[in-house]
Amino acid sequence: MKKTQYQKMLENMTEQILRGNWAKGEKLPILPELSEKYNVSVSTAREVLKVLESRGFVRIQQGSGTFVSSTLPESEENASHSKIYNILRLIEYRIIIEPEFAKSAATIAYQEEIDAIYNSAITMLELIKSNSPIIEEDLNFHTLIAKATHNNYALSSYMNLQTELRESRVVLRQGREHQNIFGMKERAANYHMLIAESIKARKAEEAKEYMYKHLQCSYELAMNNLSGHIYSAY
Numbered sequence: 001m002k003k004t005q006y007q008k009m010l011e012n013m014t015e016q017i018l019r020g021n022w023a024k025g026e027k028l029p030i031l032p033e034l035s036e037k038y039n040v041s042v043s044t045a046r047e048v049l050k051v052l053e054s055r056g057f058v059r060i061q062q063g064s065g066t067f068v069s070s071t072l073p074e075s076e077e078n079a080s081h082s083k084i085y086n087i088l089r090l091i092e093y094r095i096i097i098e099p100e101f102a103k104s105a106a107t108i109a110y111q112e113e114i115d116a117i118y119n120s121a122i123t124m125l126e127l128i129k130s131n132s133p134i135i136e137e138d139l140n141f142h143t144l145i146a147k148a149t150h151n152n153y154a155l156s157s158y159m160n161l162q163t164e165l166r167e168s169r170v171v172l173r174q175g176r177e178h179q180n181i182f183g184m185k186e187r188a189a190n191y192h193m194l195i196a197e198s199i200k201a202r203k204a205e206e207a208k209e210y211m212y213k214h215l216q217c218s219y220e221l222a223m224n225n226l227s228g229h230i231y232s233a234y
Contacts, residue, residue, distance in 0.1 A: 005039055005044070006047070009045065009048050017072070025068060026067065027065050028068065083167075087168040095216070097157065099209070099211040101145050102145055103204045103205065104154075108148075109199060114148070117144045118197070121196035123137050124141065142165075145199070146158040191213065
């Protein structure tokens with residue numbers, strides 16, 4: 001469903017506050033400026049501020065303006081917002097490094113490493129068919145590719161993310177929006193197979209492109225989860 005300007009403004013302002021781009025206690029731009037920035041009417045901008053105030057993100061002082069709350073709410077919902085924002089940053093980082101890992105693996109991986117990557121892709125498809133958990137095999141696939149770069153820094157950078165990667169998969173699979181995205185696991189497994197086949201065929205640019213598309217799908221899933229949390233009251 002296409003987002004309205006109201007929804008876009010609410011999402012963006014919530015993100016700016018949670019990420020600290022507007023500091024606690026900072027005065028927000030006046031209504032006409034917010035209206036122009038987000039391309040909405042003044043009345044719409046006013047409604048967004050009222051929602052943010054009701055959720056504890058801002059305080060509106062008549063005659064003085066609107067300020068970011070000194071103490072942000074610690075509700076479970078807002079904690080979930082923060083988790084998803086962190087996941088988005090994590091995926092953005094992965095988009096920077098992992099397509100290059102796949103490209104490198106397609107170029108220099110040993111045959112036994114290629115076989116392990118390909119077998120992992122097959123295993124993930126089989127796990128999905130049997131409705132079994134896939135988190136560990138998903139992580140294993142990406143770890144095998146990092147190892148196949150033969151670069152200790154590449155491998156260590158990925159291994160250092162293991163805790164965050166596990167948590168991100170749990171959070172995304174628990175999100176209500178995920179339940180409405182048909183075939184998300186199958187799509188991930190299919191991308192694993194496409195990546196594995198490209199590496200096996202030594203098609204470096206193709207492997208890089210498929211990895212990029214695979215991670216973009218993960219990013220879209222996280223964004224869908226975020227939208228579901230922010231707009232759940234509407």
